[in-house]
Amino acid sequence: MEEAREENKMLKFLDIFQQEKPEDAANARGVTSHEESEESELVSLSLGISLNRKTKGERKHCRREDEGMDKGLTLGLDINLDPVNFAEAAICSTASSFGEGGKEEEPSEMWPPSKVLKGMKNLDKSEASQNDQPKKTRVSIRARCDTQTMNDGCQWRKYGQKMAKGNPCPRAYYRCTISPLCPVRKQVQRCAEDMSILITTYEGIHNHPLPISATAMACTTSAAASMLQSPSLSSQHGHGIVNSAISSITNFTAPNYNLDNALNFSTYQVSRPHQFYFPNSSISSLNSHPTITLDLTAPPTSSNSTFTHMPKYSSTTTNLNFSSGFSPLQSSMPSSPWSSYSGHFNSGTPTHNRNHGDYLLNTGTQNQPYLEQLHHPICTSNNNLSLPDSIIAATKAITSNPKFQSVLATALTTYVGNEAGGVRLRENHVLENSELNLKLCSENSMGCASSRYFNVSSSALNPQQGNSSIFPLPLPGQWK
DNA sequence: CGCCTTTGACCGGCGC
DNA sequence: GCGCCGGTCAAAGGCG
Numbered sequence: 001m002e003e004a005r006e007e008n009k010m011l012k013f014l015d016i017f018q019q020e021k022p023e024d025a026a027n028a029r030g031v032t033s034h035e036e037s038e039e040s041e042l043v044s045l046s047l048g049i050s051l052n053r054k055t056k057g058e059r060k061h062c063r064r065e066d067e068g069m070d071k072g073l074t075l076g077l078d079i080n081l082d083p084v085n086f087a088e089a090a091i092c093s094t095a096s097s098f099g100e101g102g103k104e105e106e107p108s109e110m111w112p113p114s115k116v117l118k119g120m121k122n123l124d125k126s127e128a129s130q131n132d133q134p135k136k137t138r139v140s141i142r143a144r145c146d147t148q149t150m151n152d153g154c155q156w157r158k159y160g161q162k163m164a165k166g167n168p169c170p171r172a173y174y175r176c177t178i179s180p181l182c183p184v185r186k187q188v189q190r191c192a193e194d195m196s197i198l199i200t201t202y203e204g205i206h207n208h209p210l211p212i213s214a215t216a217m218a219c220t221t222s223a224a225a226s227m228l229q230s231p232s233l234s235s236q237h238g239h240g241i242v243n244s245a246i247s248s249i250t251n252f253t254a255p256n257y258n259l260d261n262a263l264n265f266s267t268y269q270v271s272r273p274h275q276f277y278f279p280n281s282s283i284s285s286l287n288s289h290p291t292i293t294l295d296l297t298a299p300p301t302s303s304n305s306t307f308t309h310m311p312k313y314s315s316t317t318t319n320l321n322f323s324s325g326f327s328p329l330q331s332s333m334p335s336s337p338w339s340s341y342s343g344h345f346n347s348g349t350p351t352h353n354r355n356h357g358d359y360l361l362n363t364g365t366q367n368q369p370y371l372e373q374l375h376h377p378i379c380t381s382n383n384n385l386s387l388p389d390s391i392i393a394a395t396k397a398i399t400s401n402p403k404f405q406s407v408l409a410t411a412l413t414t415y416v417g418n419e420a421g422g423v424r425l426r427e428n429h430v431l432e433n434s435e436l437n438l439k440l441c442s443e444n445s446m447g448c449a450s451s452r453y454f455n456v457s458s459s460a461l462n463p464q465q466g467n468s469s470i471f472p473l474p475l476p477g478q479w480k
Numbered sequence: 481c482g483c484c485t486t487t488g489a490c491c492g493g494c495g496c
Numbered sequence: 497g498c499g500c501c502g503g504t505c506a507a508a509g510g511c512g
Contacts, residue, residue: 159485161486161487
């Protein structure tokens with residue numbers, strides 16, 4: 001009965017979601033078939049992460065894959081949600097995963113149990129071929145990891161391994177096995193320069209509900225992918241890059257692993273003069289392929305790593321970088337280091353230089369110092385966490401964008417579920433167990449989202465729809 | 481038995 | 497057209 005009830009909730013929600021957002025969903029699909037689909041795009045997210053520091057309490061949340069990778073890197077959420085929340089998280093995960101080429105299944109369709117998978121293999125192949133796009137968006141994660149692969153919460157099956165040119169380490173190919181219809185692939189390869197760095201590249205978007213431990217990565221990658229596919233990237237509202245980045249950060253809580261390095265966000269644009277940049281970060285475009293690099297493997301940046309003027313470069317590389325830098329103590333905290341965030345932000349203006357395939361994050365005017373009027377919300381009394389100014393400045397730009405708010409909304413709903421659309425809000429549960437303390441205020445959006453008090457304003461989450469309804473939220477591919 | 485990894489073969493895109 | 501290379505397939509075998 002409980003399962004049926006939860007399923008009904010999900011169906012009801014998805015039905016409403018589909019009814020109210022058919023246009024946006026179509027847009028999301030249309031985006032994929034847009035000119036960007038002609039190119040293979042790469043988003044790179046990197047983490048600098050240490051290993052082997054799980055606490056007992058953290059370990060209790062580890063599941064099957066964790067056991068086999070006890071010393072490994074785990075990406076995911078640790079909000080202590082009960083299993084009932086899985087369905088709600090799955091809704092978010094599914095919704096946030098829509099957008100790549102209209103590959104999503106019917107929203108009401110649950111992914112089949114493993115017993116059914118075999119019988120669906122033929123269907124899988126045919127549908128997969130139908131879903132194939134010329135080139136898929138890719139999201140790459142760089143992380144320090146001494147295990148064969150990162151634990152991102154998903155179930156993967158290795159289907160191939162090849163020696164890649166220019167790298168002595170073989171590249172392994174994995175596919176998502178949660179659903180036979182899932183088009184998601186991932187490639188895992190050691191960095192040739194630094195064998196301790198594991199490069200995990202995700203391709204495609206999950207078309208099925210995910211375990212809650214996998215929603216963080218799924219939301220991140222889908223957001224990044226959708227952002228890259230979105231033509232709006234070239235517009236002044238195109239903060240997709242940052243959305244992806246911030247999504248990564250907010251989702252990479254440290255329950256099962258620790259972040260050794262300070263969280264470091266940086267970005268610079270090199271095709272134009274007078275651009276700001278964060279050191280140790282890179283979004284790059286190589287071979288006409290726009291590339292975003294969020295490098296968290298870099299060592300912690302010092303406090304002087306604020307925006308600086310970037311000399312004009314001849315290359316067509318835009319760098320956007322996150323590097324982690326949390327102390328073991330801090331990283332053992334159950335909630336995201338960003339979860340105590342609160343501040344006011346100016347809007348940045350990332351643009352996409354189509355001629356060069358660059359993603360540019362214009363983090364403000366030259367005459368407007370980025371840190372101006374900027375609070376330091378990360379530095380809370382609880383954790384004494386002090387992040388580089390660059391992070392704060394970037395966050396300022398990021399969080400001021402409606403897209404980020406959408407991502408945040410997705411993350412929030414992943415965490416806590418929602419009342420609207422027939423999905424029950426689990427306020428008490430969240431307040432008691434999730435330890436999620438995330439507050440975001442935006443000068444632009446005239447609203448706040450705070451899970452601490454669970455006073456989520458729809459105007460903040462979705463400024464385009466300033467009504468009382470939190471849902472439906474725009475899908476990542478629908479950001480504008 | 482089911483699911484996984486391994487590994488050589490195969491295929492398609494791309495550059496010359 | 498040819499070769500290189502990245503990516504996938506599928507048979508074989510391992511593991512729990």
